[in-house]
Amino acid sequence: MTEIPLEHVHVAPDDESESAPAVFVLHGRGADEEDLLPVARHLPDGLHVVSLRAPDPLQGGYTWYELDLSGGGLEASQPDAADFRRSLDLVGESVDAAVDEYGLDPARLGLLGFSQGAITSLSLALEEPDRYAWVVALHGYLADAHADLDPDGIEGKPVFVGAGSGDRVIPESRSAAAADRFDEIGAAVTRGSYPGGHGIGQQELSDVVAFVESRVAQEE
Template identity: 55%
Template sequence: MSDSGDLPLVHESRPGSVEENAPAVVLIHGRGTNERDLLPIAAQLPDELHVLSVRAPNEMGGPNSYTWYDLDLSDGGLHASQPDPEGFRRSLDLVHEFVEAAVDRYDLDADRVGLLGFSQGAITSMSALLERPEAYRWVVALNGYLAESHHDRIDNAEGKPVFVGCGGMDQVIPPERAEQAAELLKQGGADVRFERYGVGHGTAPQEITDVVTWLEGTY
C-alpha cells in the first residue's frame, strides 16, 4: 500500500532481506505514471535491497497520473525539452528530503542508497546525484538526459557508478540525449556503463538483466 507517513513523498516500501542498516534503491517514475510503475523492475533487483518507490508531487489530470515537473519546450519542442526550473527544483528538493528522512525511518545504510529512474525519473536521478554525491552511492538512468542546468556540476560525479540505458528507437527522448548524458558523466569522472537497446520509450528484458548484473557488483 502507498503512503507518506511523516515523509515528504507518497511511496511504496518493500523491505529486502537485510533488516538493519539495509542497502536501498529509490525508484523514480516517469511522467504520467505513479509509484507503482517501476515495481515490476524492482521485483527483479537483488533481494538485499530495500525498495522505496516514490510518487511525483504533481497531478496530471488523469487517474493515478503524476509528473515531477512541467516541460520547457522553448528550445525546439519535445525532443529538445528541458525541465521547467521551478518544478524541477521543487522535485529535487523533495527527493533529497525524502531520502534523508527514509534512512532514519527504515533503518537504511546511508552509504548504500541508490537511485533508479525512468525518463523524468532518470533526469531527476542524475541531477540529484550531481547535487548531493555524498547521499547516493549509484544511479541507474533509463531513457533520460542530463538537464542543462546541471552540466556545470559533472565533476561531482567523480568515482560514482552510473548505468545509462536507452531505447535506440525512442521517439520521446532521443537516444543521442542519453548518450550525451553518459559522455558528460564520464567527463566528470563517473564510472559509466552506457547501453542502447532495440526498443522505443520503454525498457527491454535484456536491459533489466544487464542492470541487475551491474548492480550485483555495485551496491
C-alpha cells in the same frame, strides 16, 4: 513515525538486516509509484525498495515537473526550472526521512529512474554525489541546469545510462550526451543501447539487474 514528504511504496527485503542498503525508484511522466515495481522486484533480495510518487497529478498518474518546450518541442524539452527545483528538494527530503523511518544504511543508497525520473536522478547525483552510491538512469538526459556541474565526489561514481535506439520521446542521442558528460567528469559510466522505444525491454532489465547486483556486492 517519521513523515516522508512524498507518497511512496516501501518494499522491505525478506531478510531485513540492521542498517540495510536501499534503492530509491523514480518513475516517469504520467506514471506513479507502482509503475517500476516490476523492475525493482528483479533487484537483489537484500535491498530495500522505496518507490516515490511525483508530486503533481497528470493524466491519471503524476509528474515531477512541467516541460519547458521553448527550445524546440518535445525532443529538445527541458524541465521547468521552478518545478524541477521543488521536486529535487522533495526527493532529497524524502530520502533523508526514509533513511530514518526504515533504518536504511545512509552510505548504501542507490537511485533508479526512468524518463523524468532518470533526469531527476542524474541531477541529484550531481548535486549530492556523496549521498548516492550508484545511479541507474534509463531513457533520460542531463538537464541543462546541471550540465556544467563538476562536483567533488563524482569521480568513480557508478552510473548506468540506458537508452532506446528507437526512442522517439527522449532520443538516444540525449542519453548518450548525458553519459558522455559523466565520463568527462570522471564517473564510472556503464552504457546500454537497446533496440526498443521509450520502455524497458528484457535485455535492458537484465543489464540493470547485473549492474545493481555488482554494486551491492561491492558494498558488502
